[in-house]
Amino acid sequence: MSDHDTLSHSGRRLDELTIEDVLGGRLSSEDFRISAETLRRQAQAALDAGYRQVAENLLRASELTRLSNEDVLNIYDKLRPGRTTYPEMKAIAAYLESDCDAPLTAAFIREAAEVYLRRGIVKMDAK
Amino acid sequence: MKSKRFEVLAKRPVNQETYIKSWPEYGLIAVGSPSDPAPSITIEGGKIIEIDGRHQNDFDLIDCFIAAHAIDLETAGRAMATPSVDIARMLVDINIPRSEIIALISGCTPAKLVEIIQQMNVLEMMMGLAKMRARKSPANQAHVTNRKEHPALLAADAAEAALRGFSEIETTIAVTRYAPLNALAILVGSQTAQGGVLTQCAVEEATNLRLGFKGLTTYSETLSVYGTEKTFVDGDDTPWSKAFLGAAYASRGVKTRTTSGTGAAALMGHSEGKSMLYLEARCLLVTRGAGSQGTQNGSISCIALPGSLPGGFRSVLAENLIASMLGLEVASGNDAVSSHSEMRKSAKLMLQFIPGTDFITSGYGAIPRYDNMFGGGNFDVSEMDDWYVIQRDMQVDGGIVPVQEKEVLKVREKAVLALQAVFQKLQFPPIDDSEVSAAISAYNSQDIPDRDRVADIDAAQELLAGPLSVLDVIKALQESGYHEIAGNILELQRQRVVGDYLQPAAIFDENFKVKSVLTQPNDYQGPGTGYRVEGERWDRLQNLPQAWDPQTFRMEMDGEGAADWFEEQGPAQPGQNREIIIAVDPAFGSGITKSIGNLNLHDVILALKAGVQDEGVPVRIVRVFHTSDCAFIGHAGAQLSGSGIAIGIQSKGTTVIHQRDLAPLENLELFPQAPNLDLDIYRRIGRNAALYAIGKPVVPVSVKIDNTVRLRLIVQTTLLQCRATQMVVPDRPPEELRLRGRI
Numbered sequence: 103m104s105d106h107d108t109l110s111h112s113g114r115r116l117d118e119l120t121i122e123d124v125l126g127g128r129l130s131s132e133d134f135r136i137s138a139e140t141l142r143r144q145a146q147a148a149l150d151a152g153y154r155q156v157a158e159n160l161l162r163a164s165e166l167t168r169l170s171n172e173d174v175l176n177i178y179d180k181l182r183p184g185r186t187t188y189p190e191m192k193a194i195a196a197y198l199e200s201d202c203d204a205p206l207t208a209a210f211i212r213e214a215a216e217v218y219l220r221r222g223i224v225k226m227d228a229k
Numbered sequence: 230m231k232s233k234r235f236e237v238l239a240k241r242p243v244n245q246e247t248y249i250k251s252w253p254e255y256g257l258i259a260v261g262s263p264s265d266p267a268p269s270i271t272i273e274g275g276k277i278i279e280i281d282g283r284h285q286n287d288f289d290l291i292d293c294f295i296a297a298h299a300i301d302l303e304t305a306g307r308a309m310a311t312p313s314v315d316i317a318r319m320l321v322d323i324n325i326p327r328s329e330i331i332a333l334i335s336g337c338t339p340a341k342l343v344e345i346i347q348q349m350n351v352l353e354m355m356m357g358l359a360k361m362r363a364r365k366s367p368a369n370q371a372h373v374t375n376r377k378e379h380p381a382l383l384a385a386d387a388a389e390a391a392l393r394g395f396s397e398i399e400t401t402i403a404v405t406r407y408a409p410l411n412a413l414a415i416l417v418g419s420q421t422a423q424g425g426v427l428t429q430c431a432v433e434e435a436t437n438l439r440l441g442f443k444g445l446t447t448y449s450e451t452l453s454v455y456g457t458e459k460t461f462v463d464g465d466d467t468p469w470s471k472a473f474l475g476a477a478y479a480s481r482g483v484k485t486r487t488t489s490g491t492g493a494a495a496l497m498g499h500s501e502g503k504s505m506l507y508l509e510a511r512c513l514l515v516t517r518g519a520g521s522q523g524t525q526n527g528s529i530s531c532i533a534l535p536g537s538l539p540g541g542f543r544s545v546l547a548e549n550l551i552a553s554m555l556g557l558e559v560a561s562g563n564d565a566v567s568s569h570s571e572m573r574k575s576a577k578l579m580l581q582f583i584p585g586t587d588f589i590t591s592g593y594g595a596i597p598r599y600d601n602m603f604g605g606g607n608f609d610v611s612e613m614d615d616w617y618v619i620q621r622d623m624q625v626d627g628g629i630v631p632v633q634e635k636e637v638l639k640v641r642e643k644a645v646l647a648l649q650a651v652f653q654k655l656q657f658p659p660i661d662d663s664e665v666s667a668a669i670s671a672y673n674s675q676d677i678p679d680r681d682r683v684a685d686i687d688a689a690q691e692l693l694a695g696p697l698s699v700l701d702v703i704k705a706l707q708e709s710g711y712h713e714i715a716g717n718i719l720e721l722q723r724q725r726v727v728g729d730y731l732q733p734a735a736i737f738d739e740n741f742k743v744k745s746v747l748t749q750p751n752d753y754q755g756p757g758t759g760y761r762v763e764g765e766r767w768d769r770l771q772n773l774p775q776a777w778d779p780q781t782f783r784m785e786m787d788g789e790g791a792a793d794w795f796e797e798q799g800p801a802q803p804g805q806n807r808e809i810i811i812a813v814d815p816a817f818g819s820g821i822t823k824s825i826g827n828l829n830l831h832d833v834i835l836a837l838k839a840g841v842q843d844e845g846v847p848v849r850i851v852r853v854f855h856t857s858d859c860a861f862i863g864h865a866g867a868q869l870s871g872s873g874i875a876i877g878i879q880s881k882g883t884t885v886i887h888q889r890d891l892a893p894l895e896n897l898e899l900f901p902q903a904p905n906l907d908l909d910i911y912r913r914i915g916r917n918a919a920l921y922a923i924g925k926p927v928v929p930v931s932v933k934i935d936n937t938v939r940l941r942l943i944v945q946t947t948l949l950q951c952r953a954t955q956m957v958v959p960d961r962p963p964e965e966l967r968l969r970g971r972i
Contacts, residue, residue: 125708131444178477183462
């Protein structure tokens, strides 16, 4: 993929990511994060080469760039077996869709919620 | 009665292992359990409602995930309708490209994948793997760990591993809280020797992800997937949580692959009576469904379990092949110890080594086994040269290159000094100069001083929890004058922004160019195609430091010239008396002065002569010019000998006792293993020759037998023989020689 139009998550061009600016403290970790747009382009490249599932994963990844590290870790933890009730899972999906512009990931979690419920690995409601 | 032979066999390394008969109820069967389903699929209304005989109402977590994500509906009908034997034949048919098979396989269920494989023997599977491997060029991955979690040693070992050409280096920890420092140490070490080597620290997922966020790691292969629902849940994950995690890593520019392997479900007690390979096929479809770019499979830490079963190693190769058929990058095991037997272990390795995989081992111990914290070390640093030699023997690329000791010491020193500087700048517990020098030359962590572990753990936690990131590491390196290392780590961070290495089978070449299934897909289609070990790469693989130039051996011989202990007397005449002729080759004492056994040829002649004289028989010495062959030299001598008995001897020391009326290739006694001959034996050979001449009974001279002599010295023997042969003068008759000086 050509580098000239690649922007980082924070909107920096690659040629702005220099050692001088690292030394000068003008760059942060955010400047070295991959952007949603770049991940979408990587997804398209994977799809064009016949790797549909890799593409879908990269599209979910593209959505997750909009989440904080802590959100990502929390949601991962809530998807582990027996951690979360069915309504909580639905709520996470709703949050991802409405607050994070992450419809694919939201659909993925809704799908998980149905399967978890049916297979009995949701957390049982306290009441 | 007991057999002594069986007693010895019982003690062989291969018999330290456990072998059992299959027991399908408990999943102790490599492939083909009676409970394995037959392949089938039903699609209704654009949805899979049945897989391998199980209706959607009975789908477990894994079936649900596979049905929803892993199988391409538009291909499923055609794939499932194609006879499995036809697909198996496509796998070995050089006229059918990889891409065509990948497309067809995308419609297969787990049972179908297994049925295809069941049509194939290991040779066909190896052929299939050579074609289906994702990346055109094979590569290899290293383990770098140590018992003390010593950062300086980790950095030095990572530098050495990178220099040896490993494309990925992984570390792990005994104590989780060390993880950030270990990750930092191998990052700095690896980028010292080779920019673009990918690194990871295998720890619990949340910590692992945080290390990725920090920029301290660039890949992760800790994402375990399982073949049954119960094992998945026992592993505290589901296909959805693992897939989410995969997307999470990718969202931060970290490459990931899952890990699975035959035997895991049986070991965890939840095999549901299914065969290991069938369950692994389910794992691999979960991996594909999750959109992972690849997998680490090949039984991995469970290897001894399929190894205990009939067809076990075949099924391990089969799982590598299925993964590659699904388009996944394969890091193909060979990491955990697979056998006590070197022969069995090597045989197992060849299944992946010869076809080549994306990573031939998913962790070659680039450190001594003592320090391998993965509980592994199937191969380790002390076996590096074995690996190099096998690459050279077979002209196969096993993913690493031979190195010179001085280069290794140089990169180890630079890596440790760079890490020392980083620790100083970041105000971590200092690495002192004694640790630096110990780390450079160490064999293992016993060679390096202990550190204050509490202080190191505090620093590690500060790195993980505080504001420090890889940018502070880059800054520290740059300010300390390590511009190249800083530049390499910076470039790794830029590559996280670009994301090309998130694609299947991605590694960096030495110029930070991505080699992946997108940029360098495997295009093997038989002889003359695909990856070939040739050109500069072949030069590097064959250039072992211990390989020497045979011309130097010859030049040393040339420097020796003719010895002064004999002189030529003119053409030799036939003798009339009872005598022994000692016939020597054209180079004896005249171009070659020492035998292959490193005996001075003058001493050898004197010993032979003394032996003959012990029996009161006179001796003449002649040089034969027309041949350098031992039998013909002896035969020529016998024609001149008054008694009809002669000793023929070559410069390398090979000796024969010959008799006039025998055919040239017959003899009275032959001593072919020259390196085993000493002066005492030569003297006894002389004595026996004399006894033949005077017609007394003779007990043949017995010599010690060492079957490795030829192995050790055949090259030197060849060079000596070439020298002697070069000095042959076809028409020149034998010359009488006289010994000078002492008699």
